[in-house]
Amino acid sequence: MPTKTPARGKKSAAWSGRFGEPVSERVKRYTASVGFDTRLAREDIRGSLAHARMLRSAGILSASDFADIQRGLAAVLREIDDGTFHWSIDAEDVHLNIERRLTALVGEAGKRLHTARSRNDQVATDVRLWLRGELDGIVQLLRRLEQALVDAAEKHAGLIMPGFTHLQVAQPVTFGHHLLAYFEMFERDRQRLLDCRRRLNVLPLGAAALAGTTYPIRRERVAQELGFDAVAENSLDAVSDRDFAIEFSACAAMAMMHFSRLSEELVLWMSPRFGLVKLPDRFCTGSSIMPQKKNPDVPELARGKTGRVYGDLVALLTLMKGQPLAYNKDNQEDKEPLFDAVDTLRETLAVFVELVPGIEPQPARMRTAAAEGHATATDLADYLVKKGLAFREAHETVARAVRHAENSRRELAELSLAELRRFSRLIGKEVREVLTLAGSVAARRHTGGTAPAQVRAAARRARQRIGK
Known part of the structure; x- marks a missing residue:
């Protein structure tokens, strides 16, 4: 029985030559990741430029092709930045969308960009680049939060309040001493993230699909250009490893746990039964029926969002637990939990950086x-x-x-x-x-x-x- 050859127009998949019929529209929708991985676009272009530069230095790419690729990727980036780039589900993901547009802009040179790499090592590189940037921003937010805690601790170093065990009055402490306990927690979070960064900052690119490549590539050059400390030593592990995402999510879950503990105390302390602190109006909301209410929504939401980040961590652990080497399509599901853990932690940090200086202790009630x-x-x-x-x-x-x-x-x-x-x-x-x-x-x-x-x-x- 003769095989049906798919159309080879500009919308054919990058792998369509192997198949006798096109992918169904339902499967396209089910397997596409372009709905969420477009946030990797800048990292994808950055990685592609470094890869193309390496191919040129190794004599794999001609000077004219390299110049076209540079020009084309710059145009693609401008379209993404100004919002005119057209993302297509037919191209599946961020990588093929960018490659397809590049090829439309510069022709044959765009088709040569993918020489000596696979989407497997490409996406692993993109996610590491993206997460590294996000992690660095989160570390800076943690510094600001710690600074706010220390400022408040110095201000209230002698303000006496009850210390609790079992939520029962135990011994007197000072409000400054209590705040410094949270400094210690968040400082451990910061150090954990810095340690996580060391294992994150390893370059997978060059591992190709799983076994490396026959081309004379120079991985160390790419690593240096992209700011990685080292290259991944094993090609199988390079494309299938998501430990770095799990480790970050574990760090995020622990940091959110600390936020939840602080939030629980703020919720309790703000209640009239305790009355130990007040929060500024800008961090609270009212009731649609009870005119007198002033609700501590920010700490309540932080407490609730902690479970969300726990879920992200468990999702990633479950995603990886049954995968044989090397890359599997399961790994497409790594991004949304990771993105959510990053977003939730970053936004929680940002709001608490502003909230902590606004906490108003009530000295008389504390004493x-x-x-x-x-x-x-x-x-x-x-x-x-x-x-x-x-x-x-x-x-x-x-x-x-x-x-x-x-x-x-x-x-x-x-x-x-x-x-x-x-x-x-x-x-x-x-x-x-x-x-x-x-x-x-x-x-x-x-x-x-x-x-x-x-x-x-x-x-x-x-x-x-x-x-x-």
Whole structure:
């Protein structure tokens, strides 16, 4: 039975010579990625120019063809930038759309651009280039967020607030000390991303489809031009690896988890039951029915979007778990979760860079809340230990004093000296200073402690770390 030869007009697929019938319209729509991978267009053109320059230096591409390719790709980029480029589902993806337009503009030279490469190593290169740029921008946003946290921590180094465990008042801390805890979290996020960048910044181009190429290519030259630290050592791994996308998404998920924790606290603290902070109106919304409402939408959404980024990470892990070497079409599905993780983290960072300086602590309410729940009970136990009592005995002694205070509906610090001495004759009149909120935070003068001087010192060290 004779084979039906497909039409070879300008809209035939790059691989159509092998097939006896055209792809159905439904399959075109199902398999096309041009609906979302066009955001790689600038990286695709940048990679193509570096590839063409390398082909020219290796004598694989003529000078005239190289000049035509340069001219044509510049024209394509202008069309993309001014919004006149026509994206076609018939060309499947960003790569073939650009190549087809290039060929329409410069003729045969455009058809020679794809020499010694495959879409497999081309897309892997594009995604790495794109993600590297996005990662660098996110790192800079993290620096700005950390700066905002440190600025606020210095400003409120001595502002006393309750510290919580199990969401119960535990010990007094300062608002500045609390903010620096988030600095530490986001600094770890920044360092993780910088470490992720090292493994991301490896060039796959030159691996071709999976086995490399017979042409005398110069991969190191391309790597240098595109700013990669090294070339991928194994062609099979180069085209099929998406660890870098998974690793970035894991970093993003962890950063969003930190945002979610901060957001949870802001939502709680802003409620009248806590009343520890206020947020500027520009970060809140109202109710369509309740005129009095001021809702903390930004932190609530950040808390919600955290699950979205977790989903992106799980999607990528699931995408890769069953793939044999080397490239598989499954990998087309890597982009949307990665794009979403990048966009969500970047936008969350951008809004919190503006939100953090606007947080308004409420000093009176913070001090009142810190004075509740016998927050200086541990200080009394430590006081007794310094008087010679074993800690376990001191713990039991203070626990009985707390029970007495609760039975009389008072705070531990409100008990008279005579009452306190009923539980231990070691207690003297100097205990009053021990039981104050200011005395409690000031007593923790070690590195990492709550003493205002230590908080300011920690903020100075944090500034130095941000600069590295």
